[in-house]
Amino acid sequence: MERSLGLMLLLIGTLAIIHIVEAQSPSQQGFISLDCGLPANEPSPYSEATTEIQFSTDATYIKSGKIEGTRNCYNVPVEKGRNHLIRGWFFYGNYDGLDVRPKFDLYLGPNPWATIDLEKRVNGTTKEIFHIPTSNSLQICLVKTGVTTPLISALEIRPLGNNSYITKSGSLSLMFRLYLTQSTRYIRYKNDIYDRQWLAYFQDEWTQVSTTSIVANNNSYDPPKAALATAAIPTNASEPLTLEWSNPEKPDDQYYMYRHFAEIQDLRSTDTREFNMVWNGEVISAEPIIPNKLRVSTSFSVSPRNCPGGECMFQLIRTSRSTLPPLLNAFEIFTVIQFPQSETNETEVAAMRNIESTYGLSRINWQGDPCFPQQLRWDALNCSNTDITTPPRITSLNMSSSGLTGSIAAAIQNLTLLEKLDLSSNNLTGEVPEFLGNMQSLFFINLSGNDLNGTIPQSLQRKGLELL
Structure with missing residues (x-):
């Protein structure tokens, strides 16, 4: 030719x-x-x-x-x-x-x-x-x-x-x-x-x-x-x-x-x-x-x-x-190009964006998919890693010492498979929300070092849940 x-x-x-x-x-x-x-x-x-x-x-x-x-x-x-x-x-x-x-x-x-x-x-x-x-x-x-x-x-x-x-x-x-x-x-x-x-x-x-x-x-x-x-x-x-x-x-x-x-x-x-x-x-x-x-x-x-x-x-x-x-x-x-890794659960990505907006955060690595690729995973997160065809889920959120102010963000309840939540050493105020106790996957919550008030919801006193 x-x-x-x-x-x-x-x-x-x-x-x-x-x-x-x-x-x-x-x-x-x-x-x-x-x-x-x-x-x-x-x-x-x-x-x-x-x-x-x-x-x-x-x-x-x-x-x-x-x-x-x-x-x-x-x-x-x-x-x-x-x-x-x-x-x-x-x-x-x-x-x-x-x-x-x-x-x-x-x-x-x-x-x-x-x-x-x-x-x-x-x-x-x-x-x-x-x-x-x-x-x-x-x-x-x-x-x-x-x-x-x-x-x-x-x-x-x-x-x-x-x-x-x-x-x-x-x-x-x-x-x-x-x-x-x-x-x-x-x-x-x-x-x-x-x-x-x-x-x-x-x-x-x-x-x-x-x-x-x-x-x-x-x-x-x-x-x-x-x-x-x-x-x-x-x-x-x-x-x-x-x-x-x-x-x-x-x-x-x-x-x-x-x-x-x-x-x-x-x-x-x-x-x-x-x-x-x-x-x-x-x-x-x-x-x-x-x-x-x-x-x-x-x-x-x-x-x-x-x-x-x-x-x-x-x-x-x-x-x-x-x-x-x-x-x-x-x-x-x-040519055929495969994109096999599923994106992180869409509802949970929206929840993280909401949390970011609520607290006015600006973390440079909070870009792209929160969970994958693993070497670029967002700071403060851990995710499930079972099957690449299944959307990953966020299982841990650690935002201790992050300068958070205001109340505990309601968007957290949309992280429905969350197992560990650490919001310690911030400037959070208001009451501890009831929805935390309704998150059945949670077994560890650390809210210490904040200015929260009110009583602890009964739902957070369940067996198997560690609350600090």
Whole structure:
């Protein structure tokens, strides 16, 4: 191949200089677009000049408004159970004058997502996944792993349509999203209602076909019309249309591929275009593909596929009765990424946020998931650690000598599996609340060294409960 698919990854860092196709503005409802590190004296939100996407400062989404400590997390509201595009941009630009490119880990909640190595990706990089959140908030975390300070340039969240990009398990990590054209135009929002980003791609052994007619794109995937207006066919009509790529660093990766077809040529009554899809020599189409006239059809596998040794080949091969070569307009390739560790129980996370707010606490490591990963667990907590598929529960809370004032926070009662509670040596006032005695898992409570008054509730005098 004249131009390897692997080389397309190197273009990600230079997307900003590629001409973007113009279109009318669809709705940005549900879009979250953060300009990370936007100076306080700059307007927010602002409209990005080319796409007209509304970007805002990230200050209200990250705990201290800046990167510090070991783990720094963006807490982003999302729709539980809905597929979302999540994309981060990472460009160094020697912003700190140190000329030292950082390397760090990227986490999604309690799970590792990727390693960002800007020593290797000198022109910057982007990471994109399709992911279905299990709660109504999402934590995207930058985790320091060495001496360099993590960074992020932009963070974008886009809710996707229903019934699209469904996997048997796991999430989808973008490898390529290409449309086949000899143009160098780069497509994203406003052409793509979900702001997916499409790079132009072509091979020397192909011929481009195109149309000025509008191609209907209304299926579950809504690929942009601009990406469907061109297509590639093999110049030698008897040859297959072939795509090859290598992934030697991750030879066991599993792949989902989405192929977008539309017939954009005027066929004669005697013309026939039909072809089979072949993955590493195996025919994967149940029946031959016949593209619809000026209307998209999207083909995909319901189960992921492997590539022996990380060497992948996808072909479109014309059938014996076809008079025309195969045709492909656009395609997307993803690898499966698993996020096996369940997030901490959602009610208990909300309780901890409430406790933090009630007492005006500002602990730098109270970011991301409270319980996992274990080495980044929040100060003052212990958690259950039974099965990674079961949400962890908070079992111990030690906030002694934390400068707490006011009454004992009612949110503590929502930590329903709490076994140990230490609020000693603070400045708490008021009565000891009845709800503490109703927390059946509690067997140790330390309230000493406070200014509490009133009588001890009868429920706290039960057998098996130690009260100090």
